[in-house]
Amino acid sequence: xxxxxxxxxxxxxxxxxxxxxxxxxxxxxxxxxxxxxxxxxxxxxxxxxxxxxxxxxxxxxxxxxxxxxxxxxxxxxxxxxxxxxxxxxxxxxxxxxxxxxxxxxxxxxxxxxxxxxxxxxxxxxxxxxxxxxxxxxxxxxxxxxxxxxxxxxxxxxxxxxxxxxxxxxxxxxxxxxxxxxxxxxxxxxxxxxxxxxxxxxxxxxxxxxxxxxxxxxxxxxxxxxxxxxxxxxxxxxxxxxxxxxxxxxxxxxxxxxxxxxxxxxxxxxxxxxxxxxxxxxxxxxxxxxxxxxxxxxxxxxxxxxxxxxxxxxxxxxxxxxxxxxxxxxxxxxxxxxxxxxxxxxxxxxxxxxxxxxxxxxxxxxxxxxxxxxxxxxxxxxxxxxxxxxxxxxxxxxxxxxxxxxxxxxxxxxxxxxxxxxxxxxxxxxxxxxxxxxxxxxxxxxxxxxxxxxxxxxxxxxxxxxx
Ligand code: BGP
Numbered sequence: 001x002x003x004x005x006x007x008x009x010x011x012x013x014x015x016x017x018x019x020x021x022x023x024x025x026x027x028x029x030x031x032x033x034x035x036x037x038x039x040x041x042x043x044x045x046x047x048x049x050x051x052x053x054x055x056x057x058x059x060x061x062x063x064x065x066x067x068x069x070x071x072x073x074x075x076x077x078x079x080x081x082x083x084x085x086x087x088x089x090x091x092x093x094x095x096x097x098x099x100x101x102x103x104x105x106x107x108x109x110x111x112x113x114x115x116x117x118x119x120x121x122x123x124x125x126x127x128x129x130x131x132x133x134x135x136x137x138x139x140x141x142x143x144x145x146x147x148x149x150x151x152x153x154x155x156x157x158x159x160x161x162x163x164x165x166x167x168x169x170x171x172x173x174x175x176x177x178x179x180x181x182x183x184x185x186x187x188x189x190x191x192x193x194x195x196x197x198x199x200x201x202x203x204x205x206x207x208x209x210x211x212x213x214x215x216x217x218x219x220x221x222x223x224x225x226x227x228x229x230x231x232x233x234x235x236x237x238x239x240x241x242x243x244x245x246x247x248x249x250x251x252x253x254x255x256x257x258x259x260x261x262x263x264x265x266x267x268x269x270x271x272x273x274x275x276x277x278x279x280x281x282x283x284x285x286x287x288x289x290x291x292x293x294x295x296x297x298x299x300x301x302x303x304x305x306x307x308x309x310x311x312x313x314x315x316x317x318x319x320x321x322x323x324x325x326x327x328x329x330x331x332x333x334x335x336x337x338x339x340x341x342x343x344x345x346x347x348x349x350x351x352x353x354x355x356x357x358x359x360x361x362x363x364x365x366x367x368x369x370x371x372x373x374x375x376x377x378x379x380x381x382x383x384x385x386x387x388x389x390x391x392x393x394x395x396x397x398x399x400x401x402x403x404x405x406x407x408x409x410x411x412x413x414x415x416x417x418x419x420x421x422x423x424x425x426x427x428x429x430x431x432x433x434x435x436x437x438x439x440x441x442x443x444x445x446x447x448x449x450x451x452x453x454x455x456x457x458x459x460x461x462x463x464x465x466x
Contacts, residue, residue: 003401005463010110010409012071013064013431013455014365016117016161018047019418021077023054027092030083032119033129037174044424044438051418051434052444057100063432063446064415065107068459072109073364073411074100075117075161078142085121086138094149101153111154112411114217114364115139115146115201117161118173118421130190131178139197143204151209156409158217158290158364159198164247165219167191169317173421185269192271195250199284206285213287216251217364220244220291222348226300226327235301235324242323243297245356248289252357254282263323289357292365292413296345298329336370337427343391350399350407360406366392367413369420369427372449380433380449389451393458393466412455416446431455 005011018024018034024047025031034047053060064072078085080093104111116139124135147157160166166175167187180186198216205214223243225236238259246260255278264270302308302325311319318326332340346366353361368388372380389412399405417430425438433447457465 002464003397004461005397005400006408007462008408009462010071010112010362010411011459011462012069012073012110012112012409012411013067013415014073014411014413015053015415015418016075016114016119017077017080018050018117018119019421020051020074020414020416021054022048022050022052024048026054027096028083028090029077029093030079030085030090031122032077032079033122033125033176034119034174035079036122039171039174039176041422041424044422044426045419047419049436049441049444051416051436053416054096056444056446057096058103059446060416061100061103061107061109063448064104064109066456067415067431067452068456069109069415070459071112071156071409071411072104072415073112073114073158075114075119076146077119078116079119079121081145082121082142083123085124085135086141089145097150101150105153110156112156112158112362112364112409113146113150113154114158114161115143116159118166118175120175129178130193131180131186133193136193136197136200140200140204143201144208147205147208147212151205151212155209155212156362157201157205157212157214159201159214160194161217161364162219162292163191163194163198163216164243166194168243182269184264184267185271188264188269189271191247192273192277195281196277198251199281202284202286203280215286215288215290215359215362216248217290217292218244218247219365220248220293220349220353221295221297222345222352224296224298224329226298231301231303232299236299238320239297239299239324239326242320248353248357250281251284251286252289252359254278254284286359288360288362288408289353290362290364291349291353293346293349293363294366295332295340296329296342296348298327299324300327301325335368337423339369341368341388341391343395346392347395347399347403350396350405351403354403354405360408362409362411363396363407364411365413366410367429369423369429371426372417372428372433374433374435374447378447380447382449382451385449385451386454389455389458390466393463397463397466
């Protein structure tokens with residue numbers, strides 16, 4: 001393990017606009033679906049102020065520079081740039097991101113920009129959201145504006161964050177996808193529209209930014225079978241395809257995975273598409289695959305219809321009748337919030353991705369949420385986070401140095417504490433603590449956690465010191 005990561009490896013960290021910026025209605029910003037969200041779980045904060053990065057961006061970048069980051073992955077809020085999703089541009093929004101990008105570059109931090117992270121402009125949503133093909137065209141216009149305004153300095157672009165999670169569990173992350181009566185068909189129709197939108201953005205990026213690189217950013221997990229019985233292996237294969245490969249195959253190979261298409265046809269839920277869409281998808285070539293990894297997944301096959309029917313709602317949400325049931329893995333430790341921890345699963349996932357697609361890989365999220373506490377001496381002891389990162393980075397190192405996988409950037413979630421998608425401010429992920437509680441905004445001051453100093457050292461030694 002006493003080796004370095006490759007030269008020029010982009011050590012980074014991540015955030016997303018609606019979870020971090022606040023300023024939800026500042027300077028002409030339009031509402032996004034996250035700003036008007038009604039399904040915020042009781043006892044958790046909304047996203048209106050978040051970590052107030054909109055006002056503190058300059059001091060925040062300074063902290064990122066002190067951490068030693070080589071890259072910073074953040075998202076642009078579509079409704080800050082175009083308040084209604086289409087039409088009028090909000091110059092103040094353009095200025096905000098110009099300032100942020102310039103500041104990052106002045107510290108030699110490479111910006112990695114997510115174009116869309118769960119925050120569709122509300123106006124577009126009212127008009128049918130992603131079920132309406134107009135949103136595809138709106139995304140294309142939005143992407144053109146991004147590339148024209150920021151493409152001279154931003155060379156790494158991510159299209160849509162966790163498209164697969166939005167399709168599979170959209171409600172949890174605050175994305176209520178429209179339903180035309182046949183829910184499964186509507187979901188896959190939305191997915192198809194996102195696929196076309198993504199492909200158009202890829203093509204546009206290559207046209208406008210000749211040295212620009214762009215890729216998808218799904219959440220990818222290796223999937224284990226609960227037992228070695230053939231039927232559970234069958235289920236884990238189904239889950240792997242439905243959760244992971246369906247999304248990436250479309251983007252990389254330019255065609256839909258036939259297992260999922262057969263499933264949809266058998267359910268009379270096949271979405272609509274035409275040759276023109278498929279040509280656009282086929283011609284768009286991503287330059288890399290970015291992905292978020294938190295833990296592996298485990299699947300079994302319910303032994304009967306009755307078994308499936310009797311599953312608790314939460315479990316049903318994560319399962320697909322006659323295909324798979326996602327279950328807990330007793331071999332794995334859990335975080336304070338019950339998420340599984342599987343560092344070797346990280347390497348497994350990297351190996352599977354590399355084996356299947358052979359494209360350069362970037363990690364856009366990986367991390368652990370916990371209840372961090374600001375002590376009287378203003379220190380935050382998050383040893384458990386250091387342990388999580390250490391074990392994952394060891395596996396990443398092996399994947400790069402032993403498996404020879406081309407991974408060029410690691411951007412853990414998250415740089416700063418921010419509002420979790422559905423578990424509030426109390427679930428903290430950052431290297432940098434933000435002093436606010438769920439409903440008490442306090443002074444929003446930033447404090448460096450123990451993990452900050454640890455990660456800084458890792459970056460300084462280019463991974464040698466793991
Ligand atoms: C991913 C999202 C992030 C982030 C993270 C942690 O799904 O891309 O936006 O929040 O997971 O999830 P959570 O906030 O639900 O703990």
